[in-house]
Amino acid sequence: xxxxxxxIADRIGAFGHEAVRNGWTTERFALLGLLGLVLVxxxxxxxxxxxxxFMIIALFALAFNLLYGYTGLLSFGHAMFxxxxxxxxxxxxxxxxxxxxxxxxxxxxxxxxxxxxxxxxVLLVLLIAIPVGWLxxxxxxxxxxxxxxxxxxxxxxxxxxxPGGLTNGTDGIIVTLGITEIAGIEFRLGDRxxxxxxxxxxVLPSVYAIWRVVTSPFGTVxxxxxxxxxxxxxxxxxxxxxxxxxxxxxxxxxxxAGVLMAGLANVASPYHAHWTTSAIPVVATVIGGATFFAGPxxxxxxxxxVRWGISRxxxxxxxxxxxxxxxxxxxxxxxxxxxxxxLLMLRGWLLDVRGAYDRGGTDAAVAYARESASARLGRTGGxxxxxxxxxx
Amino acid sequence: xxxxxxxxxxxxxxxxxxxxxxxxxxLIAVGLSLIFGVLGVLNFAHGxxxxxxxxxxxxxxxxxxDNFWLAVVAGAxxxxxxxxxxxxxxxxxxxxxxxxxxDQLIVTFGFVLVIHExxxxxxxxxxxxxxxxxxxxxxxxxxxxxxxxxxLFVIGAAFVVMxxxxxxxxxxxxxxxxxxxxxxxEMASMLGVDVPRLYTAVFFLGSFLxxxxxxxxxxxxxTSPALGDQVIIDAFIIVVIGGLGSMFGAFVGAMLVGLMQxxxxxxxxxxxxxxxxxxxxxxxxxxxxxxxxxxGE
Numbered sequence: 001x002x003x004x005x006x007x008i009a010d011r012i013g014a015f016g017h018e019a020v021r022n023g024w025t026t027e028r029f030a031l032l033g034l035l036g037l038v039l040v041x042x043x044x045x046x047x048x049x050x051x052x053x054f055m056i057i058a059l060f061a062l063a064f065n066l067l068y069g070y071t072g073l074l075s076f077g078h079a080m081f082x083x084x085x086x087x088x089x090x091x092x093x094x095x096x097x098x099x100x101x102x103x104x105x106x107x108x109x110x111x112x113x114x115x116x117x118x119x120x121x122v123l124l125v126l127l128i129a130i131p132v133g134w135l136x137x138x139x140x141x142x143x144x145x146x147x148x149x150x151x152x153x154x155x156x157x158x159x160x161x162x163p164g165g166l167t168n169g170t171d172g173i174i175v176t177l178g179i180t181e182i183a184g185i186e187f188r189l190g191d192r193x194x195x196x197x198x199x200x201x202x203v204l205p206s207v208y209a210i211w212r213v214v215t216s217p218f219g220t221v222x223x224x225x226x227x228x229x230x231x232x233x234x235x236x237x238x239x240x241x242x243x244x245x246x247x248x249x250x251x252x253x254x255x256x257a258g259v260l261m262a263g264l265a266n267v268a269s270p271y272h273a274h275w276t277t278s279a280i281p282v283v284a285t286v287i288g289g290a291t292f293f294a295g296p297x298x299x300x301x302x303x304x305x306v307r308w309g310i311s312r313x314x315x316x317x318x319x320x321x322x323x324x325x326x327x328x329x330x331x332x333x334x335x336x337x338x339x340x341x342x343l344l345m346l347r348g349w350l351l352d353v354r355g356a357y358d359r360g361g362t363d364a365a366v367a368y369a370r371e372s373a374s375a376r377l378g379r380t381g382g383x384x385x386x387x388x389x390x391x392x
Numbered sequence: 393x394x395x396x397x398x399x400x401x402x403x404x405x406x407x408x409x410x411x412x413x414x415x416x417x418x419l420i421a422v423g424l425s426l427i428f429g430v431l432g433v434l435n436f437a438h439g440x441x442x443x444x445x446x447x448x449x450x451x452x453x454x455x456x457x458d459n460f461w462l463a464v465v466a467g468a469x470x471x472x473x474x475x476x477x478x479x480x481x482x483x484x485x486x487x488x489x490x491x492x493x494x495d496q497l498i499v500t501f502g503f504v505l506v507i508h509e510x511x512x513x514x515x516x517x518x519x520x521x522x523x524x525x526x527x528x529x530x531x532x533x534x535x536x537x538x539x540x541x542x543x544l545f546v547i548g549a550a551f552v553v554m555x556x557x558x559x560x561x562x563x564x565x566x567x568x569x570x571x572x573x574x575x576x577x578e579m580a581s582m583l584g585v586d587v588p589r590l591y592t593a594v595f596f597l598g599s600f601l602x603x604x605x606x607x608x609x610x611x612x613x614x615t616s617p618a619l620g621d622q623v624i625i626d627a628f629i630i631v632v633i634g635g636l637g638s639m640f641g642a643f644v645g646a647m648l649v650g651l652m653q654x655x656x657x658x659x660x661x662x663x664x665x666x667x668x669x670x671x672x673x674x675x676x677x678x679x680x681x682x683x684x685x686x687x688g689e
Contacts, residue, residue, distance in 0.1 A: 074494045135677055141493055142434050142636075146628055147676045150669050153625060157665040275625070279501065286498055319513055325505030329482055332499050 014351060041196050048192045049264070054304045055203040056260045057284060061296030062210055063253030064281035069290035070214060071246045072226035073137070076145045076278050077152025080132070081125045081251040083159065083273030085258025088121030089114075090173035090268035091166060097178070110178030110189050118202075118259045125255030126248065128155065133247035137240055140229075149275060156273040172269035175262050190266065199260050206256055207297075213249060214293060222246055254281075283324050287331050289338025298340045302327075405537035406654045412543045414650020415550035416612065419605025420623055421630040421642040422557065423598030429637025430574040430594045432493065433483055436500040439624025440507035441599050445471045445606025446615040447511060450520050460525035467607030468600045475599025478503060479592055487591075504620065512617045519614035546608055553601070554643045561639065570594060574637070626653075629672045635682025644683065 040051045060082060067073045093113055100116065101109040132151050139147055162169035177189035187194055213219055224232040225239055233239050262268045271277065280303070281296065288299020303324070310320040331338055349372065356368035424438045435441075449467035453460065482499050486492040523529070524542035531538045561567035573580040573590055581587045606619075613619070630649050634641025649668045656663025675682060 074497070135673070139676060139680060142497065143632075143676060143680055145434075145494070145497060146632055147673065149625070149628065150632075150672050150676075154666065154669045154673075157669070276621075282498065282501070319509040321505040322509035322513075325502040325509070328502035328505070329499050332495050332502070333482060333485060336495075 014348075037200055041193050045192050048196050050304060050308055052192070052196045052199045052264055054300055055199050056257050056264060057280060057304060058297045058300035059203050059206055059260075060254055060257040061281040061284040061288070061300050062207060063250050063257065065285045065290055065296045066210065066213065066222070066250040066253070067246055068282075068285060069292075069295065070219060070222040070226060071243060072229075073140070073243060073247075074145045074282070075136075075148040075247075075250075076275060076282070077148030077150070077155075078251070078254050078281055079273050079275060079277035080128060080152045080155035081254035082258040082261065082277055083155065083268070083270070084125040084128050084251075085121035085255035085260075086262035086268035086272045087159070087167060087173065088124035088255070089117035089259045089262040090175050092117035092120045093175055093177075094173055108180055108182055111180045111182075114177065114189060114263070117262075118256070121259040121262075122252055122255045125251050125258070129248045129251030129255075133244050133251065137243040137247055149278070152273065152275055152278050156270060156275070159270045159273050167268075167270070170270055172267045172271075175266050175268060177263055177266075190263070195263060199264070202256060202260060206253055210253060211293065218242075218245075283328055287324075287327055287338055289340035289342075291337065292340040292344075295338050295340040298343065299338065302339055403537070404534060405539075406658075407651065408534065408537070408539055408543070408547075410651035410654030411547050411647060412612065412650070413653050414647035415547045416605055416609040417623070417626050417630055417650055418550045418643055418646035419553065419608065420602050421627045421634070421646050422553070422639055423601035423605075424627050425631045425634065425637055425639060425642040426557075426601075427595055427598040428631065429639075430570055431483075431487075431591050433496045433500070433595075434493070434636075435598070436497055436624065437478070437503040437507060438500075438598075438602050438627060439620035439622070440504050440511075441471045441475060441602040441620075442606035442609075442623050443511060443615070443617070443620035444474060444507065445603030446522075446610040446619065447515055447520075447606075448603070449607035449610050450522055450615060451515075453522065460523075464604065464607040467610075468604040471603025471606070472596045472600035475602075476592055476596050479595040483595075484588065484591070504624070508617055508620060511620075515617075517617055519616035521614050522610040524611040542611055546612065549608060550643075550646075553604075554639070557639055566593075626668070629668050632672050632682060633668075633675045635684040638682060638684040641682050641684035 041048060043051075060078075064075065064078050067075055096116065097109065097113050100113045104112050132148075136144060136147050136151065159167045160170055161167075167173065177195075179186055179188050189195065189198070214222075221232065221237055221242055224235070224237065225242060229239050232242075258272065261272065284299035284303045285296045286299070287302055288297065289295030292298075306323065306327075307320050310316050310323060316323075335342070352372070353365050353369050357365035420438060420442045423441075424435060427433055427435050427438075445467040447467075448470045449463040452463040452466045456466075457463075478500075482503075483496055486495050486499065489495060524540060528540075528542040528545050530541050532541050532544060533539075561570060569580070569585055569590060572583075573585055573587060577587060580590075626649060630645035631642055632645075633648060634643070634645030648671070652667045652671065653664040656665075656667040660666065
C-alpha cells in the first residue's frame with residue numbers, strides 16, 4: 001500500500017511540475033473548478049438537482065472513508081448518522097419554525113431555522129455516535145461491521161416506531177424550507193439553484209476540513225492504525241480511543257450530509273436509516289478507490305451518474321442495482337485501486353504521451369500511444385489467462 | 393422467575409410460533425456459521441441464497457412437477473450449485489489476500505445486489521405464496537391452540553438437520569477433515585487435505601442448507617425479493633449470539649431469536665426487532681466469540 005502511494009505521489013508531483021511550468025497554478029485550477037461549479041448551477045433543473053445530490057453523497061462517502069480507508073474499520077451502519085442529520089433538521093423545522101419567526105422576524109426566519117436545524121442534526125448525531133462509537137470500536141474487522149449494522153438497524157426500528165410522535169413513523173417528516181427575505185430580496189431556499197449553492201457552501205468547506213483531518217497528525221495516526229494496530233499501540237497510540245474519536249468525527253460529517261439530504265429530498269425518511277443507505281458509501285468508496293482521498297468523491301460521481309445513465313434506458317432502469325453489484329465484485333477482484341486509481345494512471349499516461357509529443361511531434365506521440373496501449377492490453381490479457389490456468 | 397410466572401406472560405402458541413420462526417432461521421444461520429467457521433468468509437449473500445431456494449421451489453411446483461418434496465430438493469440443489477459457482481469464481485481468489493475478510497464481505501454484498509435484481513427480473517416484485525404439501529395439510533391442537541401440521545413438521549426438520557449435521561461433523565471422515573481444516577488450514581493442507589476442494593464442498597453444503605431453509609419455509613411466508621434482506625439480518629444476529637462458526641450456537645441462537653421475535657412484542661413495541669438487536673449488542677460487547685465457540689461444539 002505504501003509503495004503504491006509513493007508512486008502516485010511521484011506522478012502527482014510530476015503533473016504538478018508540468019502544470020506550474022505551463023502557468024497552471026493551484027489557484028488557477030481551483031478557480032477553474034469553482035467556475036465549473038457555478039456553471040453547473042445554470043444547467044437544466046434536473047442536472048442541478050443531480051449535482052447537488054452528488055455533492056451530498058460525496059461528503060457522505062468521504063466521511064465514511066475516514067473510518068474505512070484511513071482507519072481500516074468497515075462500518076455497515078453509517079445510515080444511522082445520515083438519518084440522524086436528516087431527522088434533527090426535519091424536527092427543528094417542523095417544531096421550531098414559528099418560535100424562531102417570533103424571535104428574529106419572519107424575513108430571515110427560514111434561513112435561521114435551517115441553520116439551527118443543521119446544528120441540531122449534527123448534535124443529534126454526536127449524541128448517537130459518542131456512545132455507539134465507544135461500544136463499537138472495541139471490535140474489529142467483521143465484528144465491527146456487524147455491530148454497526150446492528151446499531152444502524154436499531155436506529156431504523158426506533159424511527160419506524162415513532163417514539164412520542166417525534167419521527168412520524170414510516171412516512172417520515174416532510175421538510176419545507178420556506179421563503180427567506182433579506183433586505184427586500186425574496187428567495188426560496190428550496191429552489192434547486194439556491195439549494196445547490198447552499199449545498200456547495202457547506203460541502204466544500206467540509207471536504208476541506210476532512211482533508212485537513214487526514215493530513216494532520218491525527219490522520220497520520222489513523223493510517224498507522226490501519227497498517228498495524230499493534231505497532232501503533234507499541235508507539236504509544238491509544239488505539240481504541242483514537243478509533244473512537246475517528247468514529248465520532250466521521251459520524252459528524254455524515255450528519256452534515258444527512259442535514260443537506262433532508263433539505264434536498266424535502267423529507268426525512270426512515271429509508272435514510274435503512275441498511276441499504278449504509279451500503280451507498282460502501283459502494284461509492286469501493287468503486288472510487290478507498291486508498292485515495294478523492295476516491296469516495298469519484299465513486300459518488302460514478303454512482304450517481306451511472307445510475308442516471310441507466311435510468312435513460314427504461315428496460316434497465318428498474319435494475320440499476322445489478323450494475324453496481326457487478327461493478328463492486330469486479331473492482332474488488334481485479335482493480336482494488338478503484339476509479340480514482342484508474343484516473344491517476346490515465347493522467348500519468350497522458351503525461352507520457354505529452355512527453356513523446358515534446359520530443360518527436362505528433363507522429364511520436366501517436367506511436368507511443370499505440371505502443372503503450374497495446375502493451376497494456378497485452379499485459380491485462382496475460383495475467384487473467386495465467387490466473388485461470390493456476391485455478392485449474 | 394418460576395415457570396408459572398413466565399407462562400402467565402407467554403402462551404404455548406407463542407412458543408410454538410417462536411420455535412417455527414427459529415427453525416427456518418436455523419437452516420439459514422447454520423450454513424452461514426459453517427461457512428464462516430471453516431472458510432473464514434462471512435457470506436452476505438446467504439439471505440439471497442435462502443430466497444433463491446424459495447423461488448426455485450415455487451417455480452418447480454408451478455411449472456414442472458406438482459410434487460412438494462421434489463421441489464424442495466430442487467431448490468436446495470440449485471442454491472448449492474449457485475454457491476459453488478460464486479465460491480470458485482469470486483471468493484477463492486481472495487483467500488490469499490491480506491485483509492481479505494472485508495473484501496469477501498464486499499464481494500458477497502455485491503452478489504446480494506445482483507441476485508436481488510435477477511430475482512426481480514425473473515419473477516417480478518409481487519409476493520408469491522405456496523401451498524403446504526397435501527399430506528401435511530391438516531391442523532394439530534396443542535394446549536387449546538391449533539397449528540398447521542406443516543409448521544410442526546418444519547420444527548421437526550430443524551431438529552433432524554441439527555442432529556444430522558452433528559453426526560456428520562463428529563462421526564464421519566469428511567467431518568474430521570472439516571474440523572481439522574477449520575482449526576488449522578495450513579497443517580491440514582500439509583497433511584494432504586485438498587483444502588480448496590474441501591472449501592468448495594463446505595460452501596456447497598452451507599448454500600444447500602440455505603436453499604433447503606428457503607424452500608421449506610415457502611409455505612409459511614410470502615416469497616418476495618425483500619425476503620433475502622430480512623433474513624440475512626436475522627441470521628447475522630443469530631450467528632453472533634450463538635458464536636460465528638458454531639453449529640450448535642446457530643441452533644440455540646436461532647431458537648432464542650425466534651422466541652424473542654414471537655414473544656418480544658408483548659413486552660415492548662417492536663420488541664420483535666429491538667430485543668434480538670439488544671441481545672446481539674450485549675453478546676458482542678461481553679462475549680464477542682458468542683455463547684458457543686468452535687465448529688464441533
